[in-house]
Structures are given as C-alpha cells and as structure tokens.
Amino acid sequence: xxxxxxIRADHSLAQGRSAFRQLINDHPDTTAIICTTDTxxxxxxxxxxxxxxxxxxxxxxxxxxxxxxxxxxxxxxTTISVPAAEIGRGAADYLINAIAGMPIPRxxxxxxxxxxxxxxxxxxxxxxxxxxxxxxxxxx
Numbered sequence: 001x002x003x004x005x006x007i008r009a010d011h012s013l014a015q016g017r018s019a020f021r022q023l024i025n026d027h028p029d030t031t032a033i034i035c036t037t038d039t040x041x042x043x044x045x046x047x048x049x050x051x052x053x054x055x056x057x058x059x060x061x062x063x064x065x066x067x068x069x070x071x072x073x074x075x076x077x078t079t080i081s082v083p084a085a086e087i088g089r090g091a092a093d094y095l096i097n098a099i100a101g102m103p104i105p106r107x108x109x110x111x112x113x114x115x116x117x118x119x120x121x122x123x124x125x126x127x128x129x130x131x132x133x134x135x136x137x138x139x140x
Contacts, residue, residue, distance in 0.1 A: 005030075009040060016043020017050075024051065031059050031123045038063035038070045038079055045073065045119065060120035066113075075118035082112050 004026050009015035016039065023030060035041035041063030048055050055061055055075055063070060066081035090108055097104050 011037045011039050013039060013043035013046065016040035017047035018043075020044040020047040021051070024053075032120070033059060033061045035061065035063050038065045038067045038077060041077055041079070041119070042069065042073055045075075045077070055119050056121035060123075062120060066115055070115075071117065078117045078120040079115050080112050081115050082110060086110055 005023070007019040007023050009019040016035065019040065020033065020043070023033065033041075033044055035044060041061050045055050045061050048059065048061065053059060061077070063077050063079040064082075065084075066079045070077040070079050087110055090110070094104055094108075
C-alpha cells in the first residue's frame with residue numbers, strides 16, 4: 001500500500017466524506033475502503049453516493065465498532081464488532097495498575113467479530129467506471 005492510500009482523518013462524518021474525496025481523486029481505481037470507525041465509513045458512503053458511486057457495486061466500504069447506526073444505513077455497513085465495555089474496563093484496570101506501580105501487560109487481546117452486511121462485495125474488474133458493473137456479451 002502506498003502512503004497516499006492512507007488518509008488520516010478525525011472520527012467524524014465530515015472527515016469521512018473529505019477523506020473519501022481525497023482517496024478517489026488520488027486513486028480512482030480504488031475498489032475497497034477500510035475505515036477505522038463506523039462514523040468515518042458512513043461519511044465515506046454518503047460522499048460515495050453524492051459522487052455517483054454505488055456501494056457495493058462500484059466499491060466496498062467497511063467500518064470498525066459496530067455502532068447501532070451501522071446496521072441502519074443504506075446499504076447496511078460491514079464492520080468489525082468489538083466489546084467496548086470490556087475494552088473500557090481493561091483500560092481502567094491498566095490505569096489503576098500503572099498508578100499503583102503494578103506490572104501492566106504490553107498488549108491485551110480482545111475478541112472481535114466480522115459483521116458482514118451489504119456494503120461489501122467481490123472486487124469489481126479494474127477499469128470499470130464508478131457505479132458500473134461488468135457485463136458479458138452473449139454469443140461471443
């Protein structure tokens with residue numbers, strides 16, 4: 001992945017829209033976008049629609065968090081679900097242990113689930129226009 005394919009953005013709908021525009025302008029053959037939050041992904045999907053891209057026909061978009069809105073947008077967002085409450089408890093334990101001078105783990109693993117919804121599909125063929133799908137010619 002080239003550095004220009006990574007867009008740094010705050011976690012907002014507006015930043016998701018802006019990052020989508022920048023990525024598509026710099027890399028028009030993009031077929032999939034992976035966002036670090038569902039909010040960014042929902043903003044990217046809104047801008048994709050605004051620019052005439054059909055999700056998932058033209059490109060796939062995924063998020064991370066599985067916020068309640070992710071299942072309600074059109075199309076419903078494919079995302080990674082993580083246990084936010086468990087992460088919060090772990091962070092609190094980490095801070096308490098650090099303040100008390102107790103050993104703290106270098107890393108912590110938490111369970112996650114891939115929630116496949118309708119914002120992703122198989123990759124489209126390279127060279128297709130936004131929103132268009134491949135068609136085969138019959139009889140040839």
